Amino acid sequence: MFQLENVGKTYKQRDRTVRALDGVTLSIGAGQLVAIQGPTGGGKSTLLQMLGALDRPSEGVVRLAGREISRLRDRELADIRATEVGFVFQSFNLIPTLTAQENVEMGLEPLHLKPAERAERATQALASVGLADRAGHRPGELSGGQQQRVAIARALAKQPKVLLADEPTGNLDEGTRDEIMDLFEGLWRQGLTIVLVTHDSSVARRAERRLRIAGGKLTEKN
Structure with missing residues (x-):
């Protein structure tokens, strides 16, 4: 699924240079559930951006x-993000004036599907996360956990090869966090590749693999 070879990423930040990734080599197989942990500023989100074709490395190769996606043009990277990678974030990023159904359909706009197919995909995705009966509700009428389920459905509706999640349970209470992790685990057992960034060790322990990144360097946890 993913192969990273000696990936480095350097940023200019005011009057200094920041090394966000430092020679990261990593292989993630199809169908794995991987958790990435580490301190704030250690490189977690930068690594996720590399996997999701949201950024390019300063050196090294990302496949x-x-x-090899690390050398593609912007339009080609946009196509990959639209069709092959689903994203879930800590903030749900839902449009408050749209229903759950409409929010999921909006995520399919880059695919230029016919309205009927877009609606069908959104309906199926909401059903897959247990929200078939909430399709007509707006975000303000849903709990935090339900809003995150809508965000997950929006990602799943694209029928991606991989789901990337950046602190997906960070805004949720303990019980709701466990429900969302149950959902991720179920998707993984159905064959979906999932990579998630988390500060929560109880979330990370449910993953098949645990990685730690600090100071831009990656290690595998037992």
Whole structure:
């Protein structure tokens, strides 16, 4: 699924240079559930951005399904993000004036699907996360956990090869956090590749693999 070889990422920040990733080499197989932990500023989100074709490395190679994505043009990267990678974030990023159904359908706009197919995909995605009966509700009428489920449905509706989640339970209470992790685990057992960033060790312990990144350097946890 993913292969990273000696990936480095350097940023200019005011009057200094920041080394966000430092020679990261990593392989993630299809169908794995991987958790990435580490201190704030250690490189977690930067690594996730590399996997999701949201950023390019300063050096090294990033491959997705055998294709080198680190050298693609912006339009090609946008196509990958639209069709192959689903994203879930700590903030749900839902449009408050739209229903759950409409929010999920909006996520399909880059695919240029016919309205009927877009509606069908959104309906199926909401059903897959247990929200078939909430399709007509707006975000303000949903709990935090339900809003995150809508965000997950929006990502799943694209039928991606991989789901990338950045602190997906960070805004949720303990019980709701466990419900969302149950959902992720179920998707993983159905064969979806999932990579998630988390500060929560109880979340990370449910993953098949645990990685730690600090100071831009990656290590595998037992």
